[in-house]
Amino acid sequence: MKRNIYLDNKPLDEAKAIWHQALADAGFFDRRPEQKIAVDDCLGRILARPVFALRSSPSYNAAAMDGIAVHFLDLANASESNPVRLGRARFTPVNTGNAIPEGCNAVVMIEDVHYLSDDEVELILPATPWQHVRTIGEDIVATELILPEGHQVRPIDQGAMLATGVTELWVQCPPKAIAIPTGSELIQPGQVGQPGQIIEFNSRILAGYLNEWGAVARRSAPIPDDPLKLKEAILAAVADNDIVILNAGASAGTRDYTSQVLAEVGKVIVHGVAIKPGKPVILAIVGAVPVIGLPGYPVSAVLTMRLFLRDMITAFLGREKITPPEVEATISRPFHSHMGVDEFVRVTLGRVGDILMATPVGKGAGAVMSLVRADGLLTIGAGKEGIGAGEKVAIELLRPQAEVDATLVCIGSHDNILDLLANQLHTERPLIRISSAHVGSMGGIMAIKRGEAHLAGTHLLDEATGEYNVAYIKRFLANIPLQLINLCYREQGLLVARGNPKNIQGFGDIAEHGHLFINRQGGAGTRLLTDKCLADLKIGRERIQGYQREEYTHMSVAAAIASGSADTGMGIRAAAVALDLDFVPVAEERYDLIIPKKFLHDDKITRVLHLIRTNQAFQQRILALGGYELRDSGKVMYEQG
Numbered sequence: 001m002k003r004n005i006y007l008d009n010k011p012l013d014e015a016k017a018i019w020h021q022a023l024a025d026a027g028f029f030d031r032r033p034e035q036k037i038a039v040d041d042c043l044g045r046i047l048a049r050p051v052f053a054l055r056s057s058p059s060y061n062a063a064a065m066d067g068i069a070v071h072f073l074d075l076a077n078a079s080e081s082n083p084v085r086l087g088r089a090r091f092t093p094v095n096t097g098n099a100i101p102e103g104c105n106a107v108v109m110i111e112d113v114h115y116l117s118d119d120e121v122e123l124i125l126p127a128t129p130w131q132h133v134r135t136i137g138e139d140i141v142a143t144e145l146i147l148p149e150g151h152q153v154r155p156i157d158q159g160a161m162l163a164t165g166v167t168e169l170w171v172q173c174p175p176k177a178i179a180i181p182t183g184s185e186l187i188q189p190g191q192v193g194q195p196g197q198i199i200e201f202n203s204r205i206l207a208g209y210l211n212e213w214g215a216v217a218r219r220s221a222p223i224p225d226d227p228l229k230l231k232e233a234i235l236a237a238v239a240d241n242d243i244v245i246l247n248a249g250a251s252a253g254t255r256d257y258t259s260q261v262l263a264e265v266g267k268v269i270v271h272g273v274a275i276k277p278g279k280p281v282i283l284a285i286v287g288a289v290p291v292i293g294l295p296g297y298p299v300s301a302v303l304t305m306r307l308f309l310r311d312m313i314t315a316f317l318g319r320e321k322i323t324p325p326e327v328e329a330t331i332s333r334p335f336h337s338h339m340g341v342d343e344f345v346r347v348t349l350g351r352v353g354d355i356l357m358a359t360p361v362g363k364g365a366g367a368v369m370s371l372v373r374a375d376g377l378l379t380i381g382a383g384k385e386g387i388g389a390g391e392k393v394a395i396e397l398l399r400p401q402a403e404v405d406a407t408l409v410c411i412g413s414h415d416n417i418l419d420l421l422a423n424q425l426h427t428e429r430p431l432i433r434i435s436s437a438h439v440g441s442m443g444g445i446m447a448i449k450r451g452e453a454h455l456a457g458t459h460l461l462d463e464a465t466g467e468y469n470v471a472y473i474k475r476f477l478a479n480i481p482l483q484l485i486n487l488c489y490r491e492q493g494l495l496v497a498r499g500n501p502k503n504i505q506g507f508g509d510i511a512e513h514g515h516l517f518i519n520r521q522g523g524a525g526t527r528l529l530t531d532k533c534l535a536d537l538k539i540g541r542e543r544i545q546g547y548q549r550e551e552y553t554h555m556s557v558a559a560a561i562a563s564g565s566a567d568t569g570m571g572i573r574a575a576a577v578a579l580d581l582d583f584v585p586v587a588e589e590r591y592d593l594i595i596p597k598k599f600l601h602d603d604k605i606t607r608v609l610h611l612i613r614t615n616q617a618f619q620q621r622i623l624a625l626g627g628y629e630l631r632d633s634g635k636v637m638y639e640q641g
């Protein structure tokens with residue numbers, strides 16, 4: 001088969017309109033399969049037909065209280081000064097739910113009945129007609145409408161139907177869908193792959209969302225990159241489903257056959273939409289069944305299915321479109337986007353003071369974690385080239401607003417303790433989450449300056465004084481009342497391959513033997529520590545091979561060493577442990593939290609401080625990570641304003 005490199009670039013609205021029309025032409029929205037099921041089994045189902053009461057409820061006049069049944073006229077003149085006595089012929093003892101005997105039309109509660117003997121009572125209160133009686137049809141009368149068509153059944157509805165004699169009803173059959181992963185490189189979860197092999201997880205995500213939106217979805221085994229097998233799979237799937245989803249193979253790779261096979265067995269309506277991510281999406285109809293080829297990257301797949309599938313399912317079910325809630329937020333940093341393309345940006349949200357800040361997370365369409373972390377989605381329309389810092393934008397919420405409002409925003413240098421803190425806080429108060437952006441110590445200081453974070457983790461060594469953080473605060477945050485609170489001391493050192501094959505003991509060895517170094521970015525605390533070590537040893541930067549090569553996290557430095565593309569680099573012990581590297585300790589550094597005073601009494605911050613100051617089990621968990629020291633944890637190291 002020829003390589004397919006000509007994708008459309010249809011504007012999103014146009015693609016949606018064409019697709020909707022094609023579905024309508026195929027009769028997709030007119031199919032309303034329905035089935036008759038027992039009321040006992042119908043919870044959550046959508047009614048295909050209205051339900052009417054078969055019998056009245058109650059079906060007889062029933063006592064609503066324990067007491068006696070009487071004729072109300074007998075008590076018309078009863079009062080304290082004129083007690084009325086009734087003999088056994090004029091009253092009948094009843095319990096709640098008993099039928100009211102002929103000739104009676106009121107119940108007197110037992111509390112108001114004075115028995116003179118078993119056969120005679122005395123009453124001092126008048127009665128009104130039908131008092132304490134549930135009359136025939138009081139709840140619902142036979143033939144009345146209980147529930148309308150299109151209603152989603154709740155437990156109370158089941159009770160109402162059963163109470164009126166209904167035991168079966170007609171419900172809609174949700175669309176039957178199948179998610180078919182494709183690709184010869186796919187292996188099953190739990191298997192360990194070679195480079196180039198990929199754990200098949202997309203079909204799980206797709207089936208999960210399909211079910212959440214009201215379809216009944218199955219998954220198939222992965223189909224290898226073979227046009228004949230793909231064709232077979234598509235034909236079998238359309239014979240047995242209302243919606244077919246193919247995943248991957250949508251793009252222009254030498255093994256991306258999906259659109260050609262679909263064109264052979266059906267009609268490709270759209271291939272290629274001006275959106276990012278998700279551009280190569282394929283919308284096709286085979287027979288009368290919609291077949292959607294979602295791009296392989298998981299983020300692209302999820303976003304395109306939200307755009308093209310969610311409304312399809314609700315329309316199939318005859319339900320209102322899902323309109324996700326939106327909030328207005330301020331974007332924390334500029335975001336560049338492409339003209340002519342609707343771009344969907346995942347953001348984290350956090351309320352710091354009065355401002356709801358939105359921070360873009362991860363651009364890569366392969367980054368599943370960017371969607372796990374995201375609180376909302378920002379759409380940058382095709383007519384814009386991006387969004388400037390501080391601009392107000394509408395964000396589609398992916399989490400409940402209450403959770404967003406209870407998020408502790410932590411921007412700055414990353415440390416694994418922050419992950420432990422996040423977990424512990426969430427366990428104690430499920431609403432609270434920590435959203436952390438790892439932008440280095442200076443990035444954290446700037447976020448505090450702009451009022452965008454509740455706290456910032458920082459470890460900036462002042463070369464002149466040898467002290468941590470304070471000099472930088474005085475310089476950049478002079479006007480902000482704040483406390484600098486110690487979180488931990490941690491070991492920094494040289495990460496080296498397991499067994500330290502090049503026997504690197506310090507920067508002297510690196511300079512002398514020309515070992516390949518990998519550095520951290522300017523503004524990172526670890527970079528400053530490297531520079532201080534070099535200055536103390538009087539080693540010029542030009543003597544360190546690789547000094548110019550910069551990475552942004554401890555883990556990416558560790559990954560470079562693990563892959564052999566560098567011999568060594570500076571990082572924390574935890575990064576060495578994570579990638580099974582060896583570690584040559586160089587220095588103990590202080591890692592502090594900067595907290596503006598206006599947040600010191602915020603419930604989230606007080607919980608964090610309480611945890612690090614007093615929770616011994618938590619402290620033990622930190623020490624178990626290795627490379628940490630907690631002698632000053634929670635102590636105020638500096639204060640201003």
Ligand SMILES: Nc1nc2c(c(=O)[nH]1)N[C@H]1C(S)=C(S)[C@@H](COP(=O)(O)OP(=O)(O)OC[C@H]3O[C@@H](n4cnc5c(N)ncnc54)[C@H](O)[C@@H]3O)O[C@H]1N2
Nearest residue numbers: 181199200201202203248249250251252256295296297300
């Ligand atoms: N020359 C071009 N290359 C690419 C283009 C383009 O227009 N021209 N588009 C890019 C875009 S945008 C996307 S999105 C991807 C989508 O490609 P495919 O739909 O053909 O998907 P694959 O290449 O087969 O897979 C991509 C990637 O997706 C992951 N994947 C796939 N299936 C699964 C699964 N079942 N479970 C988990 N992960 C899966 C996997 O990481 C693959 O590496 O193409 C660009 N290229």
Ligand code: MOO
Nearest residue numbers: 277278279300365
């Ligand atoms: O547009 Mo692709 O769908 O970047 O990821």
